[in-house]
Amino acid sequence: xxxxxxxxxxxxPSRGAxxxxxxxxxxxxxxxxxxxxxxxxxxxxxxxxLLRTINLLESPxxxxxxxxxxxxxxxxxxxxxETRHSIGMIFQHFNLLSSRTVFDNVALPLELAGVDKxxxxxxxxxxxxxxxxxxxxxxxxxxxxxxxxQRVGIARALSSKPKVLLSDExxxxxxxxxxxxxxxxxxxxxxxxxxxxxxxxxxxxVIKEICxxxxxxxxxxxxxxxxxxxxxxxxxxPTTRSFIDPVINRGIPDGLRARLSPTPQPxxxxxxxxxxxxxxxxxxxxxxxxxxxxxxLNIWHGQIDEIQGAPFGTLVVEALGDATAVEAAISLLHVxxxxxEVLGHAVTANH
Amino acid sequence: xxxxxxxxxxxxxLIDTLHMVAVSGAIGTLIGLPIGVALAVTGRxxxxxxxxxxxxxxxxxxxxxxxxxxxxxxxxxxxxxxxxGTSIGTNAAIVPLTVAAAPFIxxxxxxxxxxxxxxxxxxxxxxxxxxxxxxTKVLLPEALPAIVMGLTLSxxxxxxxxxxxxxxGGGGLGDLGIRYGYQRFLPEVMLAVVVVLIVLVQIVQxxxxxxxxxxxxxxxxx
Numbered sequence: 001x002x003x004x005x006x007x008x009x010x011x012x013p014s015r016g017a018x019x020x021x022x023x024x025x026x027x028x029x030x031x032x033x034x035x036x037x038x039x040x041x042x043x044x045x046x047x048x049x050l051l052r053t054i055n056l057l058e059s060p061x062x063x064x065x066x067x068x069x070x071x072x073x074x075x076x077x078x079x080x081x082e083t084r085h086s087i088g089m090i091f092q093h094f095n096l097l098s099s100r101t102v103f104d105n106v107a108l109p110l111e112l113a114g115v116d117k118x119x120x121x122x123x124x125x126x127x128x129x130x131x132x133x134x135x136x137x138x139x140x141x142x143x144x145x146x147x148x149x150q151r152v153g154i155a156r157a158l159s160s161k162p163k164v165l166l167s168d169e170x171x172x173x174x175x176x177x178x179x180x181x182x183x184x185x186x187x188x189x190x191x192x193x194x195x196x197x198x199x200x201x202x203x204x205x206v207i208k209e210i211c212x213x214x215x216x217x218x219x220x221x222x223x224x225x226x227x228x229x230x231x232x233x234x235x236x237x238p239t240t241r242s243f244i245d246p247v248i249n250r251g252i253p254d255g256l257r258a259r260l261s262p263t264p265q266p267x268x269x270x271x272x273x274x275x276x277x278x279x280x281x282x283x284x285x286x287x288x289x290x291x292x293x294x295x296x297l298n299i300w301h302g303q304i305d306e307i308q309g310a311p312f313g314t315l316v317v318e319a320l321g322d323a324t325a326v327e328a329a330i331s332l333l334h335v336x337x338x339x340x341e342v343l344g345h346a347v348t349a350n351h
Numbered sequence: 352x353x354x355x356x357x358x359x360x361x362x363x364x365l366i367d368t369l370h371m372v373a374v375s376g377a378i379g380t381l382i383g384l385p386i387g388v389a390l391a392v393t394g395r396x397x398x399x400x401x402x403x404x405x406x407x408x409x410x411x412x413x414x415x416x417x418x419x420x421x422x423x424x425x426x427x428x429x430x431x432x433x434x435x436g437t438s439i440g441t442n443a444a445i446v447p448l449t450v451a452a453a454p455f456i457x458x459x460x461x462x463x464x465x466x467x468x469x470x471x472x473x474x475x476x477x478x479x480x481x482x483x484x485x486x487t488k489v490l491l492p493e494a495l496p497a498i499v500m501g502l503t504l505s506x507x508x509x510x511x512x513x514x515x516x517x518x519x520g521g522g523g524l525g526d527l528g529i530r531y532g533y534q535r536f537l538p539e540v541m542l543a544v545v546v547v548l549i550v551l552v553q554i555v556q557x558x559x560x561x562x563x564x565x566x567x568x569x570x571x572x573x
Binding site: 057080082083098099108109111141143 | 484489569
């Protein structure tokens with residue numbers, strides 16, 4: 001494991017009459033070598049504090065932070081500075097020095113580490129190439145666009161050859177097109193250099209685009225975590241669902257939603273949401289079930305998405321048949337390892 | 352028109368003023384800059400928070416700054432005599448001017464450093480910078496335009512203060528204006544002194560603005 005956080009707690013002491021603020025509670029998290037790990041949450045969820053405990057910009061009240069086998073919380077100030085050379089960080093507002101050129105900004109971590117000028121040039125120039133800014137070498141940050149500034153930030157974070165890159169909302173200040181470019185750059189760096197990346201974001205699109213694993217935070221706790229595909233396919237917490245619903249259309253059109261009742265009504269039919277993942281997304285299970293049980297399935301809504309390159313489909317159907325046939329259909333779907341849930345019961349429309 | 356003797360006096364007074372302002376400004380900066388940095392980094396929630404140090408140094412700075420300059424000149428005469436060996440003349444006048452300039456510059460430097468984006472400090476910490484490196488590689492370079500503007504302001508203030516040191520025989524343009532223009536009732540001398548002072552302040556201010564623009568890379572066009 002590259003990063004292991006164990007039983008992490010962070011409490012901010014009360015200011016004046018206020019109660020102490022519990023910023024992080026019972027955080028358990030591991031990030032494997034070479035992984036892109038995303039942490040998503042709304043503002044104030046504690047994700048920024050969590051990210052900052054990894055390089056100890058925030059020190060936890062209790063618990064353990066291990067990076068590449070080293071217990072960071074036990075280090076002396078000098079050892080911590082040494083360790084920080086191997087943990088790069090990029091920021092939402094880039095945090096570039098306005099008084100330094102692009103080259104000098106990227107060179108800063110090396111200067112701080114006491115690296116000689118020749119080595120600095122040999123390190124910085126290929127990095128500027130990597131992020132596509134060789135022609136901006138002698139420009140100042142004020143002369144760059146947001147995307148270019150973040151590229152400088154990335155090159156700067158990479159200049160000390162870190163094992164881990166921490167990304168603090170790195171794309172939140174950028175427009176959608178630039179966001180995609182920066183995310184692709186990060187994914188590319190992850191692949192090419194095998195760099196472990198931990199990023200925090202409030203944008204689910206960022207998670208969907210490049211992360212392998214995701215943790216969802218709320219009120220200082222991790223409420224759900226796992227491989228991105230699994231979490232997207234089967235979110236268990238309402239907050240997770242509220243993040244995922246806008247990008248993966250698991251919902252049903254409003255007009256049809258109005259016809260749903262939570263309990264069976266006289267003459268109502270159950271409405272099922274069936275989720276297909278991976279291989280199953282492309283096999284004809286529905287028509288097979290329909291034939292086998294002579295159950296008519298009225299399709300309300302369907303969609304196929306792609307998460308991390310794997311197909312992911314949802315289908316919302318109204319089952320027109322008696323209760324036993326519906327039960328049998330549900331168990332058949334389970335046998336076929338498809339996700340299924342009863343959304344409600346459709347009352348016949350008033351025409 | 353001014354007589355050649357008066358013109359000679361005017362030139363000598365200008366040189367005296369420039370001498371006093373330059374030396375007290377330079378020494379004041381040497382003393383004020385580190386004090387300003389120390390005040391900025393020891394404040395609450397800052398890099399090297401040390402509230403006791405911060406309050407004590409802050410109080411000393413405030414004491415000097417709240418004393419009217421003409422009172423300061425007279426009050427520190429023993430100290431002046433200790434440093435300059437005399438309490439009269441241009442060199443003696445440099446002592447109170449420096450004592451007034453240093454805390455003024457310290458506050459200016461402190462404010463300029465506090466204006467530096469906190470994100471830059473955090474970024475430098477994340478890179479493993481020592482506190483000293485953060486000061487020299489991040490805070491001072493980033494605060495430089497504001498510091499240059501502040502030093503310009505200090506220089507203009509010092510030109511004004513230097514007019515008062517005539518009280519201890521300090522010489523300079525202010526002294527010339529009082530003795531010849533006012534006491535001997537030579538309005539043309541008074542006018543000449545005022546014109547020279549105006550031109551001097553304009554030159555100092557424009558030069559300061561120009562340097563500040565040169566070192567400020569924040570407003571470059573994309």
